[in-house]
Amino acid sequence: MAQxxxxxxxxxxxPVALTTVxxxxxxxxxxxxxxxxxxLACCAxxxxxxxxxxxxxxxxxVIFRASPRQADVMIVAGTLTKKHAEFIRRLYDxxxxxxxxxxxxxxxxxxxMFNTYATVQGVxxxxxxxxYLPGCAPRPETLQYAVMLLQKKIRKQSIxxxxxxxxxx
Amino acid sequence: MMRPYxxxxxxxxxxxxxxxxxxxxxxxxxxxxxxxxYAADIEKIKAKFDIKKxxxxxxxxxxxxxxxxxxxxxxxxRDELGYDMLMELSAIDYLAQDGExxxxxxxLSLSKRKRLRVKCRIKEDEAIESVNPVFxxxxxxxxxxxxxxxxxxxxxxxxxxxxxxxDWVGYPLRKTYPLHGDEAAQWYEIDKIFGKEYxxxxxxxxxxxxxxxxxxxxxxxxxxxxxxxxxxxxxxxVKIDSFNEDAPLVETFDLKKSKIVDRDR
Amino acid sequence: xxxxxRLEPFFENLVFDRDDNTMVVNFGPQxxxxxxxxxxxxxxxxxxxxxxxxxxxxxxxxxxxMAENMIYNEFLPTTDRMDYIAATSNNYAxxxxxxxxxxxxxxxxxxxxxxxxxxxxxNRIISHLFWLATHAxxxxxxxxxxxxFREREYAMDLMEDYCGARLTHSAVRIGGVPLxxxxxxxxxxxxxxxxxxxxxxxxxxxxxxxxxxxxxxENVGVIPPEMAKSWGCSGIMLRGxxxxxxxxxxxxxxxxxxxxxxxxxxDRCDSYGRYKLYMEEMRQSIKIIRQLIPMYKETGPExxxxxxxxxxxxxxxxxxxxxxxxxxxxLVTQGxxxxxxxxxxxxxxxxxxxxxxxxxxxEPYPYRLKIRAPSFWHTGILQDLLPGxxxxxxxxIIGSTNIVFGEIDR
Numbered sequence: 001m002a003q004x005x006x007x008x009x010x011x012x013x014x015p016v017a018l019t020t021v022x023x024x025x026x027x028x029x030x031x032x033x034x035x036x037x038x039x040l041a042c043c044a045x046x047x048x049x050x051x052x053x054x055x056x057x058x059x060x061x062v063i064f065r066a067s068p069r070q071a072d073v074m075i076v077a078g079t080l081t082k083k084h085a086e087f088i089r090r091l092y093d094x095x096x097x098x099x100x101x102x103x104x105x106x107x108x109x110x111x112x113m114f115n116t117y118a119t120v121q122g123v124x125x126x127x128x129x130x131x132y133l134p135g136c137a138p139r140p141e142t143l144q145y146a147v148m149l150l151q152k153k154i155r156k157q158s159i160x161x162x163x164x165x166x167x168x169x
Numbered sequence: 170m171m172r173p174y175x176x177x178x179x180x181x182x183x184x185x186x187x188x189x190x191x192x193x194x195x196x197x198x199x200x201x202x203x204x205x206x207y208a209a210d211i212e213k214i215k216a217k218f219d220i221k222k223x224x225x226x227x228x229x230x231x232x233x234x235x236x237x238x239x240x241x242x243x244x245x246x247r248d249e250l251g252y253d254m255l256m257e258l259s260a261i262d263y264l265a266q267d268g269e270x271x272x273x274x275x276x277l278s279l280s281k282r283k284r285l286r287v288k289c290r291i292k293e294d295e296a297i298e299s300v301n302p303v304f305x306x307x308x309x310x311x312x313x314x315x316x317x318x319x320x321x322x323x324x325x326x327x328x329x330x331x332x333x334x335x336d337w338v339g340y341p342l343r344k345t346y347p348l349h350g351d352e353a354a355q356w357y358e359i360d361k362i363f364g365k366e367y368x369x370x371x372x373x374x375x376x377x378x379x380x381x382x383x384x385x386x387x388x389x390x391x392x393x394x395x396x397x398x399x400x401x402x403x404x405x406x407v408k409i410d411s412f413n414e415d416a417p418l419v420e421t422f423d424l425k426k427s428k429i430v431d432r433d434r
Numbered sequence: 435x436x437x438x439x440r441l442e443p444f445f446e447n448l449v450f451d452r453d454d455n456t457m458v459v460n461f462g463p464q465x466x467x468x469x470x471x472x473x474x475x476x477x478x479x480x481x482x483x484x485x486x487x488x489x490x491x492x493x494x495x496x497x498x499x500m501a502e503n504m505i506y507n508e509f510l511p512t513t514d515r516m517d518y519i520a521a522t523s524n525n526y527a528x529x530x531x532x533x534x535x536x537x538x539x540x541x542x543x544x545x546x547x548x549x550x551x552x553x554x555x556x557n558r559i560i561s562h563l564f565w566l567a568t569h570a571x572x573x574x575x576x577x578x579x580x581x582x583f584r585e586r587e588y589a590m591d592l593m594e595d596y597c598g599a600r601l602t603h604s605a606v607r608i609g610g611v612p613l614x615x616x617x618x619x620x621x622x623x624x625x626x627x628x629x630x631x632x633x634x635x636x637x638x639x640x641x642x643x644x645x646x647x648x649x650x651x652e653n654v655g656v657i658p659p660e661m662a663k664s665w666g667c668s669g670i671m672l673r674g675x676x677x678x679x680x681x682x683x684x685x686x687x688x689x690x691x692x693x694x695x696x697x698x699x700x701d702r703c704d705s706y707g708r709y710k711l712y713m714e715e716m717r718q719s720i721k722i723i724r725q726l727i728p729m730y731k732e733t734g735p736e737x738x739x740x741x742x743x744x745x746x747x748x749x750x751x752x753x754x755x756x757x758x759x760x761x762x763x764x765l766v767t768q769g770x771x772x773x774x775x776x777x778x779x780x781x782x783x784x785x786x787x788x789x790x791x792x793x794x795x796x797e798p799y800p801y802r803l804k805i806r807a808p809s810f811w812h813t814g815i816l817q818d819l820l821p822g823x824x825x826x827x828x829x830x831i832i833g834s835t836n837i838v839f840g841e842i843d844r
Contacts, residue, residue, distance in 0.1 A: 257806045273791075
């Protein structure tokens with residue numbers, strides 16, 4: 001037995017809402033952004049903190065997944081080194097379309113303070129990036145704001161158009 | 170303009186100014202007899218091994234030896250004198266001055282609560298004997314030393330780069346290696362992932378933190394030639410009305426033009 | 435949009451197809467329970483590990499090379515990013531090493547010493563809470579993760595109140611500390627300390643008698659004392675093997691010789707013993723900070739050592755006295771020039787013995803700076819420790835070594 005009986009005649013008739021396909025799909029996509037845990041360095045700790053008690057990322061529908069096949073957004077948290085670069089590209093290729101990338105922290109954006117031989121000077125040399133977060137390390141609030149911005153971006157997209165190939169560099 | 174001279178054998182950053190008459194002070198090298206424990210130890214070592222020099226610096230005994238006896242000496246120190254832990258092992262690059270590396274072993278005695286440093290010097294093309302049979306911790310330290318300086322180690326069980334990738338070119342901590350890497354290092358990830366022909370598409374790394382792309386009108390504006398956001402680089406600049414170059418810097422005060430707020434004063 | 439690239443699987447001469455029963459498993463470098471970027475190549479016979487080859491260097495950022503091209507004060511914020519869970523202990527280890535190189539370690543004012551010791555112990559608590567959270571998460575206790583992070587956030591709030599940063603503190607300077615404690619900070623600290631013991635009891639209540647926790651930790655990852663010594667283990671990895679060695683007691687620095695605290699030691703040699711040590715160390719840290727709070731009130735207002743040759747004068751002096759301003763200008767533009775020589779200075783960080791070896795040639799830039807990071811050898815020991823264990827225990831053992839990749843790869 002249903003707990004709540006719906007009165008079809010009252011309150012606006014049938015339980016039907018009209019919307020466009022774009023809106024309903026983007027609503028679903030933007031509110032269940034499953035993130036690939038790409039913790040590389042210090043920012044990974046802040047990424048964990050945003051998933052933990054106080055900042056509670058589950059509210060935004062962001063659930064961290066360990067497998068690229070289940071993830072929609074890759075949060076690159078930390079320094080990308082030259083030795084690791086091929087792995088980030090491989091995991092990015094394994095993610096299913098549509099996919100987005102958040103580059104978290106100065107090191108992922110530009111190499112940051114590590115202007116050395118071993119550091120990739122910006123993760124956008126290897127994979128296309130949608131959103132850059134400044135800070136070393138960015139606070140969990142910053143990451144939350146980034147996710148909200150990404151949701152805004154997703155809601156503007158049209159699902160019938162093929163995703164534009166994102167520019168590298 | 171003349172290109173400034175930069176030594177090739179040592180590319181480490183140098184102080185931009187040093188007083189001509191400035192002589193750096195030295196940390197005193199104290200006599201070993203000052204500390205009873207160290208004095209007893211050095212007597213026992215001297216009885217068995219030929220050491221070059223021994224002194225105490227900032228409370229720790231430093232023993233300088235010939236590199237061929239490193240393994241025997243460490244065995245002796247571990248078994249007879251109770252220096253039972255190898256805390257650190259690495260090298261210093263003196264190739265520019267002396268053509269040598271200095272290898273140091275930092276030991277700790279848990280029972281005596283004392284630390285001891287064994288140092289030896291080897292030539293660039295020489296190899297040193299592995300101390301892995303004495304201390305297992307030397308396994309990784311020696312690999313790191315090889316990775317960073319290119320010092321070969323004999324009889325090591327698994328001799329391979331540890332921190333850098335296997336196909337890395339050069340030894341990063343040598344003084345000849347630049348901080349930003351050589352050419353192979355700067356293109357490493359592009360060559361590996363996309364191939365060499367992608368170098369032009371991706372472009373070189375931006376190492377200068379103050380770098381601004383002149384032609385990028387999305388993120389940067391050129392001073393004095395401001396174009397609308399996203400407009401082509403060579404389009405006409407926006408006219409800014411408020412900026413009039415002919416206007417005098419200081420206008421003369423005219424009571425009629427001015428609005429007087431407080432007349433009483 | 436898939437971009438063309440040349441990535442084909444390349445496994446460094448690994449042959450995954452074997453004729454016998456063994457199987458090769460690649461673990462990492464991006465694995466949720468690898469605590470960063472550890473890559474392990476495991477050879478399995480059934481479920482048992484036959485051979486383990488740890489592969490590190492995926493977070494090598496060239497810190498030692500950076501140090502050679504920076505003046506001493508410039509390098510201090512970089513040390514934050516080594517052991518990023520307890521950043522102040524790195525800052526302190528570096529600052530202390532430079533102070534000993536300069537020979538000014540006795541010039542540091544007492545108030546600075548008190549603040550430093552409080553911050554060190556607070557960072558130890560933060561680090562241990564984080565260790566428990568991630569270790570429990572790896573083993574399968576999700577609720578402990580959430581509880582620990584709640585407590586850790588309160589401790590991070592205290593750090594933020596003091597230095598403005600949550601994670602990368604840079605709260606210690608060479609020769610002292612930059613700031614006095616803010617108003618009301620000690621009271622907040624007392625509230626936190628009063629609350630913490632009951633929380634530790636909560637964690638122990640959740641874990642100590644938990645059957646799964648005990649089965650997964652007891653007799654897993656047994657490190658005999660000889661092995662611990664031979665591998666250069668330090669900190670809890672050494673004390674968990676029954677060797678009583680804590681640098682805070684044996685070679686005391688800061689105010690540790692005036693404080694009353696115990697060093698817990700465990701003879702069990704396994705992961706469970708190490709877990710008990712972490713819990714006990716948190717209690718000892720609380721005890722230490724409680725003793726330091728009254729000490730703070732007895733100190734004078736000085737925060738930085740007065741050594742004009744090496745360390746800038748206070749802001750007030752710089753603004754009022756010409757000579758201080760000149761000194762400050764030289765120290766900022768050229769950097770301090772320590773005497774020629776070398777030092778190795780160990781400190782007890784939450785992970786173990788964190789030492790800095792500095793070779794100075796009298797220049798403002800260190801000639802060689804070697805960071806002795808404890809986790810480097812705690813990772814190396816995995817190749818001797820893992821064979822014989824089951825695949826499921828690998829995660830437990832990695833967790834109980836408490837490794838952080840910022841300081842392994844540097």
